[in-house]
Amino acid sequence: MSVLLLIEQILNGLQFGLMLFLISAGLTLIFGVMGIINLAHGSLYMVGAFAAAAGAAATGSFVLGLGAALMAAAIAGVIVEVLVIRRLYDRDHLDQVLATFALILIFSEGTRWVFGSFPLYLDVPSWLSGAVTLPGGIPYPLYRLTIIGIGLAVAAGLFLLIAKTRVGIRIRAGESDREMIAALGVDISKLYTLVFALGAALAGFAGALVGAIQSVQVGMGEPMLILAFVTIVIGGIGSIKGAFVGAILVGLTDTLGRFLLPVLFGVFMEPSSATAVGSALASMLIYILMAGVLIFRPTGLYGKA
Amino acid sequence: MIRETYLNALIMALLLGIPLWAHVAGQPFTITLATKVAILGLAGVGLNIALGLGGMVSLGHAVFFGIGGYAMGILAHHAQTYTPLMEAPLLIEGTKFMPAIWLVAVVVSAVVALAIGALSLRTGGVYFIMITLAFGQMFYYFAISWPAYGGEDGLSIYVRNEFPGLNTLVPIQFFAIAFVALSLGLILSHLIARSRFGLALGAARQNSERVQTVGLDPMRVKLVAFVISGAITGLAGALFADLNRFVAPTMFSWHLSGELIIFIILGGIGRLFGPVVGAGLFILLEHFLGGLSEYWLIYVGAILLGVVLFARGGLIGALSGREVAHD
Numbered sequence: 278m279s280v281l282l283l284i285e286q287i288l289n290g291l292q293f294g295l296m297l298f299l300i301s302a303g304l305t306l307i308f309g310v311m312g313i314i315n316l317a318h319g320s321l322y323m324v325g326a327f328a329a330a331a332g333a334a335a336t337g338s339f340v341l342g343l344g345a346a347l348m349a350a351a352i353a354g355v356i357v358e359v360l361v362i363r364r365l366y367d368r369d370h371l372d373q374v375l376a377t378f379a380l381i382l383i384f385s386e387g388t389r390w391v392f393g394s395f396p397l398y399l400d401v402p403s404w405l406s407g408a409v410t411l412p413g414g415i416p417y418p419l420y421r422l423t424i425i426g427i428g429l430a431v432a433a434g435l436f437l438l439i440a441k442t443r444v445g446i447r448i449r450a451g452e453s454d455r456e457m458i459a460a461l462g463v464d465i466s467k468l469y470t471l472v473f474a475l476g477a478a479l480a481g482f483a484g485a486l487v488g489a490i491q492s493v494q495v496g497m498g499e500p501m502l503i504l505a506f507v508t509i510v511i512g513g514i515g516s517i518k519g520a521f522v523g524a525i526l527v528g529l530t531d532t533l534g535r536f537l538l539p540v541l542f543g544v545f546m547e548p549s550s551a552t553a554v555g556s557a558l559a560s561m562l563i564y565i566l567m568a569g570v571l572i573f574r575p576t577g578l579y580g581k582a
Numbered sequence: 583m584i585r586e587t588y589l590n591a592l593i594m595a596l597l598l599g600i601p602l603w604a605h606v607a608g609q610p611f612t613i614t615l616a617t618k619v620a621i622l623g624l625a626g627v628g629l630n631i632a633l634g635l636g637g638m639v640s641l642g643h644a645v646f647f648g649i650g651g652y653a654m655g656i657l658a659h660h661a662q663t664y665t666p667l668m669e670a671p672l673l674i675e676g677t678k679f680m681p682a683i684w685l686v687a688v689v690v691s692a693v694v695a696l697a698i699g700a701l702s703l704r705t706g707g708v709y710f711i712m713i714t715l716a717f718g719q720m721f722y723y724f725a726i727s728w729p730a731y732g733g734e735d736g737l738s739i740y741v742r743n744e745f746p747g748l749n750t751l752v753p754i755q756f757f758a759i760a761f762v763a764l765s766l767g768l769i770l771s772h773l774i775a776r777s778r779f780g781l782a783l784g785a786a787r788q789n790s791e792r793v794q795t796v797g798l799d800p801m802r803v804k805l806v807a808f809v810i811s812g813a814i815t816g817l818a819g820a821l822f823a824d825l826n827r828f829v830a831p832t833m834f835s836w837h838l839s840g841e842l843i844i845f846i847i848l849g850g851i852g853r854l855f856g857p858v859v860g861a862g863l864f865i866l867l868e869h870f871l872g873g874l875s876e877y878w879l880i881y882v883g884a885i886l887l888g889v890v891l892f893a894r895g896g897l898i899g900a901l902s903g904r905e906v907a908h909d
Contacts, residue, residue: 314708364891370708371639375847376890378840382883390877503719503836506712514708557727564720568701571713575704 281415286536287529292421294528295428299483300501301508301520302435303476309515310451310472313362314370316377318480318505319498320384321357325350325481326488326497327388330397339402343485350481351474358473363466381499389495396492399485424486431479432521439517448472452515504531507563511570513580522578527563534562586902590855597858598761605754613753614825615869619862620760621821626845626857627767628814633843634852635775636807637787639711641839642698642718646812648725648834649694650687650819655737655829657683662740680745680759684820691816692809699808703801718836725831736830743824750824760821764858767814772854774810783807815842844886850896859897 304318325346332345357380365373401420408416439445447468450458459465484498491497508527512519539555546554570578597616604612625647632638660667660676667674677683702713726734742750750756774780786793786800793800823829832838841864848863849856867885871878893900 308708314711361887361891370711371633371843371847371851372890372894374639374641374711375843376887378844379883379886379890382879382886386877386880386883390880499836500719503715507716510709510712510716514712553727553729557724560723560727561720564716567713567716571701571704576709 283536284411284413284415285417286532288417288421288425290529290532291525292425292428292528293532294525295425295432296483296487297501297504297508297528298432298521298524299428299479299486301505301512301524302432302517303479304502304505305509305512305515305517305520306448306472307476308509310448311362311366311469313365314373314377315362315476316374316502317357317380317384318476319500319502320381321350321353321477321498322480322484322501323384323388323495323498324353325484326399326493327392327397327484328481329485329488330399330493331392333399334397339400339405339489342399343482346481346485347478350484351478353481354474354477355470357477358470362473363469366469385495392495394495396494399488399493401489420489427486431482435479435517444471504563507567509577511567511577513574513577515581516577516579519577519579526566530566531559531563534559538562586853586898589898589902593855593859593862594765597764597862601754601757610753613757615865617753617757617760617825618822619858619865620757620764621818621825622842622845622861622865623858624760624764624767624821625815625818626842626849626861627764627771628811628816628818629842630811630846630857631771631774631814632808632811633846634856635780635787636783636804636811638703638804638808639843640714640808640811641711641836641843642714642716643812643815643842644834644836644838645698645718645721646691646695646815647819647822647838647842648721648829648831649691650816650821651823651829651833652725652731652737653687653690653816654683654743654820654823655739656731657686658739658743659731659737678741678743680743680750680824683743683824684817687816687820688813691819692813695809695812696805699805699812703804703808715836715839718834718839722831722834722836725834732830734831736828736832739823739827739829742827756825760825763817763821767817768854768858770810770814774807775854779803779806844882846896847886847889848896850898850900851894853896853898856896856898863897 300318300322304315307313307315307318328349329342329346333339333342336342361376361380365376405420405423407419409419409422411417439448447458447463450463451465451468451472455465458468483501504527508523509520510523511526512521512523535556538559539552542551542555574580597620601613601616604610604616625643628646629640629643632640632643656667657676658678661678662676665676667676698714698717702710702717705713725731731737742756744750745759748755748759750759774783782793782798782803786798786803790800793803819833823833842857845857845860845864847860849858849860853859864882867882868878871881875881889896
C-alpha cells in the first residue's frame with residue numbers, strides 16, 4: 278500500500294463526504310425548520326441527475342446541464358411542497374413517512390416511464406477531464422478535485438446564508454419558534470416553500486455532480502438518502518454543522534474502510550477471504566460508526582437534547 | 583356500516599374460502615397468491631405490534647423478514663448440499679425440518695430485534711425511523727457483500743422443506759401451514775393488545791412520562807414489544823422464503839419495510855386485521871395493475887398518497903366506520 282494511493286483515497290472520501298453534505302444539509306434543514314421527515318429527498322437528487330443528463334445532451338453544455346439540474350430540482354421541490362408536504366405539517370411522523378414513500382414510488386416509476394429503465398450517461402466536459410498533479414506528485418482527476426472545490430464553496434455559501442442574511446435569520450427563527458415569527462409578520466408558508474426548494478436544489482445539484490462520475494439511473498437516490506440519514510443521525514438532526522461533520526466522517530469512513538479493511542485483513546488471512554471479509558465488514562462500517570455515536574450521544578454530535 | 587368483528591370473520595372466511603375453491607377448481611396460482619397474502623399479512627401483524635400498539639415507526643422491519651428468510655435458506659442449503667453449518671466447537675448440521683427452521687428464524691430475529699431496539703429506542707421520533715432504516719440497510723449490504731451464501735444472487739432451495747404429516751409441495755397444504763401461522767399470529771396480537779402488557783404499551787405510546795410515574799419503565803415495555811414484533815416478522819420471512827424456495831438480499835430491502843407499513847395503513851392502523859386486509863389489497867393491486875402496466879407502482883404511490891392525505895382509517899375504517907384509539 279503506497280502513501281500516494283492512501284492520499285488519493287482520502288481525497289475520494291472527502292469528495293464523497295461533500296456530496297453527501299449537499300444532500301444532508303437540505304434534509305436536516307427541512308426537518309429542523311419544518312419538522313418534516315422527507316424520504317423523497319433522494320428522488321430530488323435523482324431528478325437533478327436526470328435533468329442534468331437530459332439538459333447536457335440537448336444543449337451539449339455541461340454547465341447548462343447543471344443549471345437545468347438546479348432548476349428542475351427546485352421546481353420539483355416547490356411542486357411537492359405545495360401539493361403534498363404542506364398537508365403534512367400537523368401530521369405525525371408515520372403519515373410523513375408514508376406520504377413521502379408514496380412520492381418515491383411516483384418519482385421513480387414516473388422517471389422510468391419518461392426515460393426508460395436504461396441508465397443515462399453524463400460526460401465530464403473535456404475542460405474538466407484528465408488528471409492534475411497535486412503537490413507531492415500525486416495524480417488526481419481534475420473533475421473530482423473541482424467538485425471538492427464546489428462542495429466546499431457551497432458549504433461556505435450555505436453557512437453564510439444561514440448566519441448572515443435576512444433569509445437565514447428567518448430560517449433560524451423558524452427553527453426555534455414558528456408561531457413567534459408568524460406573529461412578527463413573516464409569511465411562514467412562503468418561508469417553508471423556500472426552505473424546501475433550497476434543500477431540493479442542493480440535492481439536485483449534488484445529483485448532477487455525482488451523475489458525471491456514476492451512471493444516472495432510477496433508484497440512484499435511495500442509497501444516498503439512507504447515507505444522508507446516517508449522516509444527520511450522527512451529526513444531530515436539525516444541525517447544519519452536524520450535517521457537515523457527519524458527512525465528512527461518513528464519506529471518509531466509508532471510502533477508507535473499503536480501501537483499508539481488505540488490506541488489514543490480508544495481514545493475517547489468505548488474500549481471497551481477506552477481500553471477502555474486509556469488504557463485507559467495510560459495507561457495515563458507517564452503521565457501526567452510527568451505533569457508536571448513538572451509544573455515547575443519543576441525539577448526535579451537535580444535536581439538541 | 584358493518585361491525586368490525588363481523589368484518590374480521592368475513593376476511594378470514596374469504597382468505598380460507600378462496601384457496602379452497604381454487605383447490606377444487608384446479609387453480610394453483612390463486613392458492614399461491616392467497617398463501618402470499620397470509621404470509622405477508624403475518625409479517626404485517628408482527629410489525630403492527632411495534633407500530634400500531636407501540637407507536638414505534640420501524641422502517642427496518644425487513645431486517646427480521648430477511649433474517650427469517652436466510653435462516654431457512656442457510657439451513658436448507660446446508661441440508662441439500664450435505665455440508666455441516668459449523669464443525670467446531672460443536673457440529674451443527676443443516677435441516678429441512680420446518681419447525682426447527684422456524685425456531686431458528688424466531689430466535690435469531692428476536693436477538694437482533696433486541697440489539698436494534700436497545701440502540702434505537704435510546705432516542706425517539708424521527709431518530710427512531712432513520713436508525714431502524716439504517717440498520718436495515720446494513721443487513722442488506724452485508725447480505726450482498728457476503729459471498730458464502732450467494733451474495734447478490736441469493737440462494738435457491740430445490741425442494742420445499744418438510745413438515746411432519748403434510749406434503750408441503752401441494753399448494754393447498756402449504757397454504758394451510760401459512761394460514762395457521764397467520765391465525766396464531768392474530769390470536770397472539772389480540773391477546774397482547776388485551777393484556778396488562780398491551781395496556782402498558784399503549785400507554786407508553788401515548789405518554790411515556792405518565793407510564794414512568796406509575797412505576798413502569800416505558801423503554802423496557804417498548805423493547806419487549808419490538809422483540810416480539812421482530813420475532814413474528816422473522817417467522818413470516820422463513821415462510822415466505824419457503825413459498826418461493828429462494829432467498830435473496832432483496833428480502834432485506836427497505837422497500838419491503840415500506841411495503842409492510844403500507845399494508846398496515848391500507849388496512850387501517852390500529853386494527854387487528856388491518857395488515858391482513860392491507861396485504862390482500864396490495865397483492866391484488868400488484869396482480870391486476872401489474873397486468874395493466876409495467877409502471878404499476880406509480881398507481882400504488884398515488885393510492886397510498888390518497889389514503890394518507892384523505893382517508894386515514896384505511897379500508898376497515900371505511901367499512902366499519904368505528905373510530906379506534908390512535909394518536
